Amino acid sequence: MIEAMVIVVPFLTALALAFVARWRVGVWVNAGATTLVFLLACLLAGQREVTGHLLRLDALGVHLALLTGLVAMAAGWFGLAHVPRLIAARGIGRRRLRWGHALDQVQFGGTMLAVLSGPPLLVWLGLLAASLAAVAGTGLAHGRPAMLAARRALLLGSVSLVLALAGTVLLPLGSLVGLGAAFLLLGYGGLAGLAPLFVWTQAAARAPVLTSAQLGPLAAASLAALLRLRLALPGLDVPAWLFVSLGVATPLLAALGPRPADARGAAALACSAQCGIAAVAFGVGGGPAVTAGLLHLTLLVLAQAALLLTDDLAGRPAALTRAAGLAALAALPPFGLFGSACLVAVAAVGVAPWLAVPVGAGLLLNARMLLHCIPAPVGMAQAGPSTQAGSAIRSLLPLVPAWLMLALVLGLGLIPAPVLPWFAAMAEAR
């Protein structure tokens, strides 16, 4: 019952938001609905595992529902301060903003449907709704660059979705399970930002920040669909090595390709690269590798959200928070991605020692690309003059969601031991 509400509430909210003409009301409805869904997702953690005809409530699904809910709630609360600035800067029209809120909820609901569904077709429908909503959100911002980004995201996202659907169709045929898995890997891998379709995440990252902040959970849901496939078919070698190959190729291609124009582009590329590292772990397989991969995936979603939720904020605290977000996404110590990347590397080397070279090179090149963005993040607001003492606290409030995310990334890096059993339980899910 609760799992159904977690999926249905965002879609109902989207319907309601389409009729709310006043953007101030829409912002509050958005924040309230995401908070409600996150609280409902927290209740899921106490329930026992259930596998029904339509929905599946297991450790992996609950974890991803919590992660998706947390990021959406943080984005919703960030929107309370961000949207008035966006309106003032004429970054988006008021009527388009109404659709933007509705699309955010569709993206949220679609991701929840994908992570909590059992049948592969329902998982695909959830990812379809979420990715098409993200694409439509990309086209909402003013200007030709936004439209061109929307076109590119639509094309690449649609190709990924059709390939994934072809895989979903072929998978039940026993003799073609390898081919079906390969199609699924290319399709869902593309949605998660893996090579060769990783340009899609860069294009979709041009969306307004409330939309792009939820791209991380969408990528995690896509990779989780592949992980479920990998765990269900442990003896299938072709998808495992394809998984590893795409995972290894992604950070290398992302770092060696054209340099991104701004910090947003760099963050999207870095997210793809870190998804590649998680994919290596899932491809290698086995309890320790999958546990490390899931920890890495969780931390990268949080780090990306922390970085994006500082968008257009001025002042030294915002600039420092942004720099910390970039450092976290670059997998630098003491942030958690450093530790999880080391765990992935150790697990991968245990299976194939040569994997140390491409994985290490990918991580180093990715960190180098992001470090270029730290001194002066182009495309996001620069560090402005210090705020007046009277409004200091008010100016810090919009940073609270980003700090919450960064605190989690830092805390899980410094003391990962208490949460490792939680991730190990997910690695055993089928």
Added chain:
Amino acid sequence: MSSDPVALDLAGGVLLALALAMLAVRRPAAQARAAALQSLVLAVAAVWQSVGRGQPVLLLAALAALAGMAVALAAPGGRNLDRGPVLLGAALAVLAVAALQRAEPAGLRDVLGLGLATVLAGVAATARRAAAAQALGLLTMQNGVALVALGMGRPWLAVAAATPLLPGIVLLRRVVPR
């Protein structure tokens, strides 16, 4: 009337031939007509299967395919398109058909091969620069997956394959600039 695998194979052959023709032509109107004919063939195949297998839900897939035909015909005109990767599309199609020659069950080999070859020809079409050609490439991919689902006798998958990308294809053709 019963379900006829030969009829589906024939439909698959027509779909693939039209997909390759779409890669070859450069006039937007000719490409749109080929895509519309492809969707029409898929709709007829879905109606045929619906009657033959007694699965009325396949009529929804036929309706979706007809909607796809309307989308293809509502084409903006304009300049000639860039040259399509015909050789790449043909090579991918041959690979798909050849790779499935050992697939089981044997009765599904041809329709699976032709459907997947159509999907891959559609992937090749999305490499063209013009948004209209890319959108029709997506439509081709979608038609190929729907044909595979029809051949496997999975009605809901056929409906799912034929329907959901249509709004995106309309958006790509009409709204998003070149």
